[in-house]
Amino acid sequence: MRPILLVGSTDAMARRIHAVLGEGVRERLRLWTQPIAETGGIDAVLWTRPAVVVLGPGLVDKVLLRLAQAIDAADTDVEVVVAHSGGVDTDAALAAGVRGLLVKTSDDDTIRATIGRALVAAERHAAGETMAPPRQTAVSSGKVTTVLSPKGGAGKTVLSTNLAVGLASVAPRGVVLVDLDLQFGDVAYALGLKPRHTIYDAVAGAGPLDITTLKVFLTHHASDLYVLCAPDEPHRGEMVSVEVVQQIITLLASEFDHVVVDTAAGLSEHTLATLDLSTDVVFLADMDVPSVRHLNKVIRAFDRLGMKKAKRHFLLNRADARVGLSMLQVATQAGLAVDLEIPLSKQVPVTLNEGVPIILSDPKCPVSRKVWELVERLTDSHVSPARQPLKRSA
């Protein structure tokens, strides 16, 4: 069995990893004790044919990424997890081919899930992707659509709330929106909801989580959409582990036709875990070249990490001819094909403040029409403007 190699670890981290891993996985742990400060040492590490290399946190953060890049460049089926001291940027890590990130404060569940996922990915690579998909994916039946952007404020919450409401008009009571912006999620605000329960209740409850219990924590929206809201206090969000998020998404996908996931800015461990379960990913970028280029880097990193299962939809938000860039120019410069262009609209911030998605308050305006197009892409159906719902209050 190929080992899990701890390279440049600290005693404390090595002990924690050893303690949290299950028995079958724990026996694959090996500690690399030779010096590894520079990338030359990586060849010796790779000679041991590891499945997963956990780099750090006993090395300088800058060195960690250089080592990760060296492993990535060697083009092996080794997966890398980086344990750092807070100085490693998630996007840069993804671009260096890193599969997961750990920090000092990562809880036991996160450590177990991050190394576990890396191990599964390494084995899938080694088997040429022929292994069965993870169990969660096999039991899921509904579509899981994750909305993400590397940068904050790109319009994820506006898009995911409107998209979920649009999907609910095609599949009433068959859609659930999950607010995975666990610290500062504002889906409830955008939908004018005052939730009695949040995702925190799913974590705080005693006993194993099942779909019946989970449904109690959902909030019903007037558009016949269900919402799993983010905790009302940021510190409660920190208590929601990656493993629980995976469990929640899996349970919801087994019950609902569509699970739409709004994410926090950037690529948190929770977002990465959700991406593993997603059938569709909506990449959102602002209408400027750096923003799109940034996104392009992330998409390439996804390719390198083998995250190719989900169907990708690339959207430009706040598209406005006045910025002097055409969609074609942006796409060409970024090397990406744009699927949809959502126009800039003064109505959008107003609807956000009123808590009524624009797709409800003005279903035929240019922004709403683009959201309907996305609904069609995700449902393989035609939603003619005439069949689209009339103005409704939330």
Ligand SMILES: Nc1ncnc2c1ncn2[C@@H]1O[C@H](COP(=O)(O)OP(=O)(O)OP(=O)(O)O)[C@@H](O)[C@H]1O
């Ligand atoms: N097409 C648009 N036209 C005009 N304003 C928009 C548009 N899309 C989003 N906005 C505005 O941009 C701001 C950010 O939108 P939103 O909160 O959806 O972004 P986000 O990606 O969820 O941000 P965060 O990363 O902080 O969660 C809001 O004020 C919203 O009203």
Ligand SMILES: [Mg+2]
């Ligand atoms: Mg948001």
